[in-house]
Amino acid sequence: xxxxxxxxxxxxxxxxxxxxxxxxxxxxxxxxxxxxxxxxxxxxxxxxxxxxxxxxxxxxxxxxxxxxxxxxxxxxxxxxxxxxxxxxxxxxxxxxxxxxxxxxxxxxxxxxxxxxxxxxxxxxxxxxxxxxxxxxxxxxxxxxxxxxxxxxxxxxxxxxxxxxxxxxxxxxxxxxxxxxxxxxxxxxxxxxxxxxxxxxxxxxxxxx
Numbered sequence: 001x002x003x004x005x006x007x008x009x010x011x012x013x014x015x016x017x018x019x020x021x022x023x024x025x026x027x028x029x030x031x032x033x034x035x036x037x038x039x040x041x042x043x044x045x046x047x048x049x050x051x052x053x054x055x056x057x058x059x060x061x062x063x064x065x066x067x068x069x070x071x072x073x074x075x076x077x078x079x080x081x082x083x084x085x086x087x088x089x090x091x092x093x094x095x096x097x098x099x100x101x102x103x104x105x106x107x108x109x110x111x112x113x114x115x116x117x118x119x120x121x122x123x124x125x126x127x128x129x130x131x132x133x134x135x136x137x138x139x140x141x142x143x144x145x146x147x148x149x150x151x152x153x154x155x156x157x158x159x160x161x162x163x164x165x166x167x168x169x170x171x172x173x174x175x176x177x178x179x180x181x182x183x184x185x186x187x188x189x190x191x192x193x194x195x196x197x198x199x200x201x202x203x204x205x206x207x208x
Contacts, residue, residue, distance in 0.1 A: 007180020009142030010040060010051035011170045012111040012121050013154070014135055015163040018191035019113040019121050022167035023051050024142070024175060025184040025200075036183040043195045045070060048086055048114035049188055053140040054126065058097060058106035066090050083114030087122040087130055095128025109139045113190045142174025142181040149173050160189060164198060 010023040023040035026033060042063050043049045050066075052059040069089060073081050081089075090110060097106045110124040121133040131137075136154050138146040149170045158166065164187055171185045187198045 007141035007178065008040060008053045009138065009140045009146055009171055009174035009178060009181040010053055010111055011138045011143075011146050011150070011167055012051065012113055012123075012133065012136065013150070013158070013163045013167055014119065014121050014133065015160055016157040017119075018160050018163065018189050019115075019119045020160070020163040020167050020187065020189060021049055021051050021111065021113050022164075022171055022185055022187045023053075023140075024171055024181040025186060026180065026182040027056065028180045031179075033183075039186055041186050041188045041197075043188075044086065044112075044114075046194045047116065047190070048083060048112065049190055049195045050090075050113075051111040051139065052108070053110075054108040055104065055106055058108050059110075062090065062093050062097065062108060062110075065093055080116075082116050083112070083120040083122075086114065087112050087120075087124065091124050091128050091130040094124055094126065098126060098128060111137055111139055115190055115192055115194070119191065138170065140174075140181070142171075142178035145173040145177050146170040160191075164189075168201070 007028050013020040021041050025038050027035035027038045040052050070081050107126050109126050112122045123131040123137045136150045174181045185201045189196045189198050
């Protein structure tokens, strides 16, 4: 039996004083565009956000579990979980999810960014592995195009404005060549002030 494949493009960029998370807004089921207004960057709490790529139902459930578990831990311990603790918690959930028997495999890929003492960016791969990122990362079917832009244009200690501009260039490159990515871009900033939605662009044209 053929499986419907999902596609997307998400990027995480570590800047001097913040982390930029960005993603396109198209959800696909095979060659069918299922939704044109998906928000693939999801705030988890006031200071942590994730990007989502993979099986939608599994992504939605794992984000709900993560939000609930972090709240329960805060109530039990009287303190807020660190970003690293949240990343490890989610990686364990992904590990269990992908190894649970199911007719429909629960493939999920998250980028997690947050701020406690400093800005942190993690890549949570579909197999449950966890990688601490110190520059940039991308996920989804359009990540090949995004990585080409990132490898060429990324600079250490970029400003927030330059990080946002680079994120748009990455998403635009993916949208031009990956049919599973499109219908706009959401950009979020994570810094000492928390998680903030900066901008949404509903356009599939070249960004200057």
